[in-house]
Amino acid sequence: xxxxxxxxxxxxxxxxxxxxxxxxxxxxxxxxxxxxxxxxxxxxxxxxxxxxxxxxxxxxxxxxxxxxxxxxxxxxxxxxxxxxxxxxxxxxxxxxxxxxxxxxxxxxxxxxxxxxxxxxxxxxxxxxxxxxxxxxxxxxxxxxxxxxxxxxxxxxxxxxxxxxxxxxxxxxxxxxxxxxxxxxxxxxxxxxxxxxxxxxxxxxxxxxxxxxxxxxxxxxxxxxxxxxxxxxxxxxxxxxxxxxxxxxxxxxxxxxxxxxxxxxxxxxxxxxxxxxxxxxxxxxxxxxxxxxxxxxxxxxxxxxxxxxxxxxxxxxxxxxxxxxxxxxxxxxxxxxxxxxxxxxxxxxxxxxxxxxxxxxxxxxxxxxxxxxxxxxxxxxxxxxxxxxxxxxxxxxxxxxxxxxxxxxxxxxxxxxxxxxxxxxxxxxxxxxxxxxxxxxxxxxxxxxxxxxxxxxxxxxxxxxxxxxxxxxxxxxxxxxxxxxxxxxxxxxxxxxxxxxxxxxxxxxxxxxxxxxxxxxxxxxxxxxxxxxxxxxxxxxxxxxxxxxxxxxxxxxxxxxxxxxxxxxxxxxxxxxxxxxxxxxxxxxxxxxxxxxxxxxxxxxxxxxxxxxxxxxxxxxxxxxxxxxxxxxxxxxxxxxxxxxxxxxxxxxxxxxxxxxxxxxxxxxxxxxxxxxxxxxxxxxxxxxxxxxxxxxxxxxxxxxxxxxxxxxxxxxxxxxxxxxxxxxxxxxxxxxxxxxxxxxxxxx
Numbered sequence: 001x002x003x004x005x006x007x008x009x010x011x012x013x014x015x016x017x018x019x020x021x022x023x024x025x026x027x028x029x030x031x032x033x034x035x036x037x038x039x040x041x042x043x044x045x046x047x048x049x050x051x052x053x054x055x056x057x058x059x060x061x062x063x064x065x066x067x068x069x070x071x072x073x074x075x076x077x078x079x080x081x082x083x084x085x086x087x088x089x090x091x092x093x094x095x096x097x098x099x100x101x102x103x104x105x106x107x108x109x110x111x112x113x114x115x116x117x118x119x120x121x122x123x124x125x126x127x128x129x130x131x132x133x134x135x136x137x138x139x140x141x142x143x144x145x146x147x148x149x150x151x152x153x154x155x156x157x158x159x160x161x162x163x164x165x166x167x168x169x170x171x172x173x174x175x176x177x178x179x180x181x182x183x184x185x186x187x188x189x190x191x192x193x194x195x196x197x198x199x200x201x202x203x204x205x206x207x208x209x210x211x212x213x214x215x216x217x218x219x220x221x222x223x224x225x226x227x228x229x230x231x232x233x234x235x236x237x238x239x240x241x242x243x244x245x246x247x248x249x250x251x252x253x254x255x256x257x258x259x260x261x262x263x264x265x266x267x268x269x270x271x272x273x274x275x276x277x278x279x280x281x282x283x284x285x286x287x288x289x290x291x292x293x294x295x296x297x298x299x300x301x302x303x304x305x306x307x308x309x310x311x312x313x314x315x316x317x318x319x320x321x322x323x324x325x326x327x328x329x330x331x332x333x334x335x336x337x338x339x340x341x342x343x344x345x346x347x348x349x350x351x352x353x354x355x356x357x358x359x360x361x362x363x364x365x366x367x368x369x370x371x372x373x374x375x376x377x378x379x380x381x382x383x384x385x386x387x388x389x390x391x392x393x394x395x396x397x398x399x400x401x402x403x404x405x406x407x408x409x410x411x412x413x414x415x416x417x418x419x420x421x422x423x424x425x426x427x428x429x430x431x432x433x434x435x436x437x438x439x440x441x442x443x444x445x446x447x448x449x450x451x452x453x454x455x456x457x458x459x460x461x462x463x464x465x466x467x468x469x470x471x472x473x474x475x476x477x478x479x480x481x482x483x484x485x486x487x488x489x490x491x492x493x494x495x496x497x498x499x500x501x502x503x504x505x506x507x508x509x510x511x512x513x514x515x516x517x518x519x520x521x522x523x524x525x526x527x528x529x530x531x532x533x534x535x536x537x538x539x540x541x542x543x544x545x546x547x548x549x550x551x552x553x554x555x556x557x558x559x560x561x562x563x564x565x566x567x568x569x570x571x572x573x574x575x576x577x578x579x580x581x582x583x584x585x586x587x588x589x590x591x592x593x594x595x596x597x598x599x600x601x602x603x604x605x606x607x608x609x610x611x612x613x614x615x616x617x618x619x620x621x622x623x624x625x626x627x628x629x630x631x632x633x634x635x636x637x638x639x640x641x642x643x644x645x646x647x648x649x650x651x652x653x654x655x656x657x658x659x660x661x662x663x664x665x666x667x668x669x670x671x672x673x674x675x676x677x678x679x680x681x682x683x684x685x686x687x688x689x690x691x692x693x694x695x696x697x698x699x700x701x702x703x704x705x706x707x708x709x710x711x712x713x714x715x716x717x718x719x720x721x722x723x724x725x726x727x728x729x730x731x732x733x734x735x736x737x738x739x740x741x742x743x744x745x746x747x748x
Contacts, residue, residue, distance in 0.1 A: 284315025473565030
């Protein structure tokens with residue numbers, strides 16, 4: 001039941017209401033903190049063009065204030081707008097009438113990526129390190145003069161003041177910005193304690209606090225800089241221009257944005273391929289290490305695909321563009337990484353909320369503790385004595401040790417480091433949740449073709465029934481498969497090109513996931529699919545007399561009104577598949593093959609690899625059902641696949657893992673982890689990195705929370721001086737940052 005009395009709203013919710021009032025055509029706006037999106041609704045197909053500029057500005061404003069949470073519930077604001085909040089979603093709408101809502105059209109906008117250059121990141125941590133260094137030197141000189149010379153007191157205080165200003169500069173900037181939005185955070189706490197220490201004459205302790213706080217801040221920004229540095233190496237790989245061969249043979253240099261599919265490009269040795277393309281002439285090898293993490297050069301001949309941002313090593317080649325620059329494999333990876341940095345892990349979302357509320361809680365407890373020590377325990381309010389600390393001194397000590405600096409940094413520092421290291425090694429985690437979840441997996445389900453096997457099928461034979469029409473069978477299959485992205489389709493298309501075939505026009509093309517393809521060529525219906533599709537129809541008796549190929553060979557059947565034929569293809573098992581599965585088994589992880597291939601082929605591969613369970617002849621919906629059964633039994637299932645037919649089972653799994661950014665877009669859309677170099681052993685690397693990251697997160701939480709609980713308990717009983725509290729608090733923050741940086745030093 002909605003209530004009509006609203007609680008105090010954070011500024012960002014008021015900004016949403018203001019936007020909705022100003023934009024007459026907008027009927028509702030929705031903010032999802034979990035998916036990092038903002039959605040707006042208008043009536044029907046009404047244009048969104050007029051609202052995009054003010055909406056972009058609104059998103060920037062909202063994003064900076066989201067830590068100020070809103071209580072769940074629904075209320076009517078004073079301006080007649082309904083504000084509804086549940087979990088991590090807030091909706092502001094002009095009406096709650098279901099009939100009116102049904103007429104709305106929603107448009108979703110992603111959070112804008114942080115536009116922080118590597119140079120800005122570098123300058124920021126160096127500037128903070130410089131301020132921390134000035135603070136440390138001033139503090140050390142003041143301490144030395146105070147204890148070992150007869151320097152006038154005012155000189156020492158000036159040095160301490162210089163240390164306080166340099167150490168607290170960044171905290172003052174952040175605090176002033178947050179106060180304008182009505183928010184308090186850790187920077188405010190640190191400044192309050194430092195000023196409190198100065199107020200009771202503890203200049204050294206106040207300066208020491210700000211020195212360690214500024215040092216930990218510089219270290220945090222250095223960790224972020226290292227992360228940006230790893231990721232920036234990818235964005236720098238994006239070429240800016242391309243040599244386009246015009247119809248008259250002239251070669252002109254154009255921006256890559258102007259290049260279109262079908263254009264012919266000329267690429268010299270030691271140049272980056274500007275876009276994704278297909279080799280038309282020439283021979284070379286490409287260095288794809290920035291794309292896949294694999295340092296071995298990949299040979300490229302006519303018909304092979306090359307990828308934007310990879311290096312043409314030695315041959316001069318011409319290529320035909322197959323994708324726009326914005327849709328290239330490299331740009332796809334960059335977008336995945338940028339999105340990953342904004343998607344928070346579940347535990348990180350908890351600490352984001354906890355950190356803000358905890359700050360207010362600690363401020364409240366500090367005030368109560370000061371009053372209790374002063375009025376109940378009868379301690380002096382501000383004056384220190386030989387045998388006891390003052391009430392204010394105790395309160396400041398408690399405030400320092402209870403502040404959640406290390407806690408707030410414990411998870412994001414580890415998550416960002418893991419994402420950066422993974423990107424460097426060709427493993428893309430789409431957000432912190434993927435890193436945490438992968439470590440919990442106890443069952444790994446794998447597709448066969450393109451996952452456990454190389455997926456680079458080679459056509460070994462073409463047969464027709466009646467005999468003598470093998471070329472017709474190949475022509476029909478080639479024409480249909482040019483519209484598909486399955487590994488079998490790629491093999492048939494490549495073979496057809498080498499045979500000099502041109503695809504015929506296909507009308508009414510349809511793809512039946514896991515079953516086959518259908519279309520019309522020259523007004524005749526053509527169907528392409530598996531042997532099983534004929535075993536229950538009018539050809540059932542006939543197909544029984546056709547001998548099945550060996551277990552290692554895959555067959556694809558083609559049907560036309562007066563023609564039946566099959567294409568035989570062979571695949572090779574990935575070299576490291578067996579070793580990877582064996583290591584997973586030794587780690588207590590159950591392995592399971594889910595494939596649509598026939599039983600004999602699947603079991604032959606399963607027996608060779610030593611996989612624990614094989615399920616064959618499966619339709620996509622049957623794969624999904626198996627994963628759901630395992631999930632219902634309490635298992636955490638990771639599904640590893642690469643094709644369109646794997647997308648439903650990827651979506652149903654606990655963690656979805658796609659083999660390579662060259663896989664199908666449908667598989668990539670559903671994936672949370674992408675193994676860029678199409679090597680199954682990278683799954684093991686990702687799994688071990690996930691476990692290590694989760695272990696470091698646990699260590700960070702133990703360090704941060706343990707320090708808070710231990711030192712806060714001691715501070716409540718007046719057992720520790722402010723100096724020790726400062727060292728413990730800021731020391732734990734430094735340790736947490738250094739511990740997270742270990743993930744950047746990982747070995748493959």
